[in-house]
Amino acid sequence: MQSLILRTATRLLVSLILVFSIYLLFSGHNSPGGGFSGALVAATGFALYTIAEGPASVRRAIRIDPRRLIVFGLALALASGLAAVFAGKPFLTGLWWTVAELPDYTLVLGTPFFFDVGVYAIVLGTILTIILALEES
Amino acid sequence: MAASLKHRREWIARASCVLPLGLFLGACALVPATAADGSHRLSLPWIPELGINLSFMLDGLSVFFALIISGIGFFVTVYAADYLHGHRHTGRFFVFLHAFMLSMLGLVTADNVIALFVFWELTTIFSYLLIGFEHEEAASRKSARQALLVTGAGGLALLVGFLLLEMISGTYEISRMIPQASPIGAHPLYGAVLFLIFIGAFTKSAQFPFHFWLPNAMAAPAPISAFLHSATMVKGGIYLLARFHPILGGGGAWTCTLMIIGAITAVGGAVLAMGQSDLKKILAYTTITALGIMTMFLGGKTTPSLTAAMTFLLVHSLYKSALFLVAGIIDHQTGTRRLEELGGLLRPMPATAFAAAAACLSMAGFPLFFGFIGKEIMYKGALAEAMCPELAAGAAVLSNALMTAVGAILVIRPFLGRSAGYPAPVREAGVFMWCGPVVLGGIGIIFGIVPDFVGRWLVGPAVHAFHFSVEDIGLSLFHGINEPLLLSMLTLAMGLGFYLTHRRLFQWIKSASEKIPVTAERVYDGCVNGVGRLGRLQTRILQNGSLHRYFFIVAAAFLLSVGYGFLSRAQGFPEVVPPDLALRQWLWVFGITAAVITVLVTRILLLAICALGVIGAGLAILFLSFGAPDLALTQLLVETLTVVIVSMILFRLPGAGSETKGRLSRRLFDGLLAAGSGVLVTTLLLAVLSTELDRTITAFFERNSYLVAHGKNIVNVILVDFRSMDTLGEIVVVATAGLAGYALIQNRRRE
Structure with a gap:
């Protein structure tokens, strides 16, 4: 779609x-x-970009095949669950590390975060796969 | 370069024979120990909570089988490297071959029935892969599938039988079931167990009426027929019957079934063998005969008849694998396996001829050959049986006489006979090919000379492992002039008669067997085709490619199943409480209603899609006003993307955007369905609202979300931590749906 307003916006x-x-x-x-x-927010962004600039520029911009994003997400989610197994706890139990002790706040990081990143990658990868395939067909 | 690569692959294949050789030597080393003091167990925990362990037992029976498997496996490996010379799937072949051999060894050494079942199915799978080795030929694929379905179905019956046995005896270990033989025999489920285990054994060992897969399995390369379909895998069912003889055997039902099925299989196989002209088919039908004879003798409970089964198993494994390898050599060197096209091969192929003669004489049961010993003990066993010895002896004599004739045909026609015209001069095969059959045939002679050695170290321990008596099994060269000897003479005389008339018998059996109206194979074909037809029928009804049909089925199924479930338990219509909403919330309700009406009345596609989006967004804002920001956020985003994607799809559909909406009656029906679904969902929600909300789970999450899971957003903590297993399942669904959708879109594009 060649619309100057849309592309600039x-x-x-x-x-x-x-x-x-993010x-x-x-x-x-x-x-x-x-x-x-x-x-979902990222997917709307890419959908907008697809409509304005076409699927080819989206592929150039994201660089990796969205199908790989799906695989990466699944692997990350599984790995974050398996981490607990290696620590001798049931599959998918959250493990937590204290990253920093701030004066009024303790910053912690845990496997559920990586699980969430996996969800993010799968959902984004799936929607992008479908949108790009539809636009290219 | 390519040639040297092929050459190297062939040497690697040949070198892989150290695996069976090592296993064979290991099994040899175990012989003295198992012959002296029974069994040795080894158990590794697998799923100990369920009583399932990887437990193995080495006793006379398993070592006996292990020797046959690894010994013949060695010669088959050496042979196959030359037989497959230059085949592009050589590597795959040897991987399958050795994997099969290891699973077969697992099968005969497993003490836990679940482990036994797993090995049993593994042998079925590798047999499937090896029968279908020439997978570019349709006949090969069909035979492979047939063998898989028949033996696989038997394997499932076997699994159920094992589970029932565990229910009765409380253990999965065979060695612990043996002391409970009498309670098992008296249990009401005994009959069911017996039936299921028989189905497993009969399908694997090609007993009537499941025999038909074995001749078709001859689509496999010759070394595979020699190894799997004569010497080892088809003996799996025989092994099973022997192994369970002390647990289930000895009763009337056991003896009767095995005697009758075994006798029918033995005689039927031998008669059909006379009506074949393909060397491998002849051998396949005589294998069925041999398996029938073993089954028949395992029906007995006296030492001589069980000894007969085990002795004949050894005899048969030796001569039949040699004969299959010989058939492979003939096929490889002359290009044909048809009896009428062969002749005069003695001069060009002396080593092969020797192997064939030794094996055939053992098969015919001539004195001084091991086959003679096997036949003698067979007749002794048949006459010693309490239950109808005439039947067993008669079936044994008849099938042995026919096998004698087959043996004579197999030596005389290809090797002596008039030389047929071959397109190219025939040469002897390489030493790696003929050494196997020569050694296997030669063992048949050596064992025939020292039967008491074989009896003491091989057959005796095997029999005593499942037949607990101290009685000597009595294998010897000469028993004096008695009934078995007379029956042996009768067999040879009848065999001579069958040989002299074999051309007439061939024509007669061939035309008669074509006239049989119902065969087991046709029943099998009918079942397989029926399943295919059923599949096509349900696809035509349920998945005809019309999106309208899919929506209709989903909505109707929902309406019927949920509606029925709800109405059958509902106590009156739920109470409708007027909602307590603020003015701005009422405004949104009116907005949503207006959007719904727009969707229904508009004829502009884009407007309908946008109106649907408005409905979703309105709901999201209602959620927000009730204090559910996460739900509202997600709902809003999903709605936005839905509008984008649906408009992308709809504008690509053929004819989209035009205003065809179908006939009035169809629209009316769709409208009713939609209205029904809407009313049902509303009623369900009202019913949910009218019951007291259980807040214990909510309280748990509120208490633990921050303390345990370090998160203040309970929704997200539930998603990624408390209920992360559910989320994992959902993202797998999302990923699968995405990839499937991608595949569908690509498919359309290609068309």
């Missing part, structure tokens, strides 16, 4: 949308958001 919007998507992914554990909604 898209350039501005897509980067904002993607930043917001923000949702990271903040999801304590405020609304999470891997699933983060991935």
Whole structure:
């Protein structure tokens, strides 16, 4: 679709949308958001980009095949679950590490976060796979 | 370069014979120990909670089988490297071959029935892969599938039989079931167990009426026929019957079934063998005969008849594998396996001729050959049986006489006979090919000379492993002039008679067997085709490619199943409480209603899609106003993407955007279905609201979300931590759906 307004607006919007998507992914554990909604936001961004610039430029921009993103996500989610097995706990039990002791706050990182990143990758990869295939057909 | 690569592959294949050789030597080393003091057990925990262990037992019976498997496996490996010379799937062949051999060894040494079942199915799978080795030929694929389905179905019956046995005896270990033989025999489920285990054994060992897969399995390369379909895998069922003889055997049902089925199989196989002209088919039908004879004698409970079964098993493994390898050599060197096209091969192929003669004389049961000993003990066993010895002896004499004639045909016609015209001069095969059959045939002579040695170290321990008596099994060269000897003479005389009339018998059996109206194979074909037809029928009804049909089926199934389940338990219509909404919430409700009406009345596709999006967004905002930001966020995003993707799809559909909406009656019906689904969902939700909400789970999450899972957003903590197993399942579904959708789109594009 050759619309100057859409293309110019898209350039501005897509980067904002993607930043917001990453923000949702990271903040999801304590405020609304999470891997699933983060991935949906990113997918809307890419859908917008697809409509404005065409699927070829989206493929160039994301560099990796979205199908690989699905595989990566599945592998990461499984690995985050298996980590607990190697630590001698039931599959998918959350393991937590303290990253930093701040004066009024303790920053922790755990396997559920990586699980969430896996969800993010799968959902984004799936939607991108479908959207790009549809646009290219 | 390519030639040297092929050459190297062939040497690697040949070198892989150290695996069976090592196993054979290992099994040899175990012979003195098992012959002296019974069994040795080894148990590794596998699923100990369920009583399933990888436990193995080495006793006379398993070592006896292990020797046959690894010994013949060695010669087959050496032979196959030359037989397959230059075949592009040589590597695959040897992997399958050795994997089969290891599973077969597992089968005969397993003490836990679940482990036994796993090995049993593994042999079925490798047999499938090896029968279908020439997978580019349709006949080969069909035979492979047939063998897989028949023996696989038998394997499933066997599994159920094993589970029932565990219910009765409380253990999966065979060695612990043996002391409970009498309670098992008295149990009401005994009959079912017996039936299921018989189905397993009969399908594997090609007993009537499951015999038909074995001749078709001759589509496999000759070394595979020699190894799997004569010497080892088809003996799996015989092994099973022997192994369970002390647990289930000896009763009237056991003896009667095995005697009758064994006798029918033995005589039927031998008669059909006379009506064949393909060397491998002849050998396949005589293998069925041999398996029938073993089954028949395992029906007995006296030492002579069980000894007969085990002795004949050894005799048969030796001569039949040699004969299959000979048939492979003939095929390899002359290009044909048809009896009428062969002749005069003695001069060009002396070593092969020697092997064939030694094996055939053993098969015919001539004195001084091991086959003679096997036949003598067979007649002794048949006459010693309490239950109808005439039947067993008669079936044994008849089938042995026919096998004698077959043996004579197999030596005389290809090797002596008039030389047939071959397209190229025939030469002897390489030493790696003929050494196997020569040694196997030669062992038949050596064992025939030292039967008491064989009896003491091989057959005796095998028999005593499942037949607990101290009685000597009594294998010897000459028993004096008695009934078995007379029956042997009668057999040879009858065999001579059958040989002299074999051309007439061939024509007669061939035309008669074509006239049989119902055969087991046709029943099998009918079943397989029936399943195919059923599949096509249900695809035509349920998956005709119309999106309308799919939606209809899903909605109707939902309406019927959920609606029935709800109505059958509902106590009146749930109470409708007027909702307590603020003004802005009422505004959104009206907005959603307006969007619904728009969807229904509009004829512009894009407008309908957008209106659907408005419905979703309105709901999201309602969620938000009730304090569910996560739900609202997700709902809003899903709606946005749905609008984008649906419009992408709809504008690509042929004829989309036009206003065809179908006939009025169909629209009316669709409308009713939609309205019904809507009413049902509403009623369900009202019913949910009218019951007291159980807050214990909510309280648990509120308490533990931050303390245990370090998260303040309970929704997300549930998704990625408390209920992450559910999420894992869901993302697998998402990924699968995505890839499947991709495949569908690509498929359309290619068309």
